[in-house]
Amino acid sequence: MADLSAFPITQKWTPKDPSVLQLFSFPTPNGVKASIALEEMEIPYEAHLVTLSDTDVKSPEFLSLNPNNKIPAIIDPNGPDGTPVGLFESGAILIYLAEKSGKLIGETASDKARTIQWLMFQMGGVGPMLGQMGFFVKFAGSEWEDKRPQERYVNESKRLLSVLDKELGDKDWVTGQYSIADIAIAPWLNALNFYGAREMVGWDDHKNLVAYLDRFMARPAVDKAKNIPPRP
Template sequence: MTTQNQPIELYYTPTPNGRKITIALEELDVPYKIHPIDIGAGDQFTPEFLAVSPNNKIPAIVDPEGPDGNPISIFESGAILKYLAEKFGKFYGTSWAERVKIDEWLFWQVGGFGPMLGQSNHFSRYAKEKIPYAIERYKNEGHRLFRVLDTQLQKMQDAGKDYVAGDVSIADFAIFDWAQNYLNYGVEAGEFPTFEAWLKRFGERPAVVRALAVKFEKTPVDADKAHATMFNQR
């Protein structure tokens, strides 16, 4: 099994996309160091962060023990989850068929579930102009996606499995924190009981509890600059 001696550097904001990665790192039980990115203060637009995440979005990681022992930076939460699962050989199935199923639900989250809920949240809560068509459109699509998730979880339950793609995997890591605030997306309590049971079951995993408790504390800017400089010279 792969071991990790130097901590993985995680550029992090406590959002659903950020928590995907703390959940993965806690579940994998590998050392990591948080570099807080205060998106309200514009930290995501600094040249130092751009060197790690060219899309100026969190999360991003730098693994000082990447392929062939060389540092590697990775941005986009789905790519990070796949990298970590493949490197450490956990939470990504044991066969090609299992990995295909996990990929389906991982990409379902990054391509649809997260973006649609994000749009729903934006137009319902933050848009300066309330546009009824946009609010209704994204609310309805969010509700549909929760129904899709519940249907999949029911299928897995019927097969004697507890998680989205069978056994617990990076698909669950990706979906969970986006799903927690389901009542804000037009879903009523008790409407999707299989989904709610999964949410509770997954949320009670010790590693998930630890991941959700990660504190967001600013670190000196010089530390981030020093690390980014090191990485750019690799």
């Protein structure tokens, strides 16, 4: 039985089975990246609900694993060096899980490079820009009289969607094969509906993206993982 006592987070979220990977998350676009990857790669894991309240994400226990106070984070009791390893940042977690399982990162070094390229496209572009747009469309920023910030993020989101729509013109998945790049990108595309922003960015005009997201959401692992851990 693995000993995870060196991780203070386990004092607040206690593992039932410390021999399997521990996921600390909430089903946001970033959070479900980890649960979808774990389901797709068939890695045994235990999910712990970490709400987005300061009580959880800014607790000393959670900060001990992720000083940046964001979900998701993991502890793998079976780390690559024979000892448990803790990780935060969804992109880093996706790469780690893909390398651990040998799945969804490509078969060759070139495949891997392209996969990580599009993963970084999501991390540096799609996630931050659509997330900021959501703030200015659905949340507090929508009340601002000055609409220039909203326009800036809506226009940049449109540009990024056009890049993806063009890339998917002749293939089902962003690198040609289903990968962690898709697991990173698609949940953020799905968030456009939550933000109430689909019409604003001309979603229906991006036919390749519409079909892409439908394919992604129809995957059994995605359907199972999209609400793991379950919302309270």
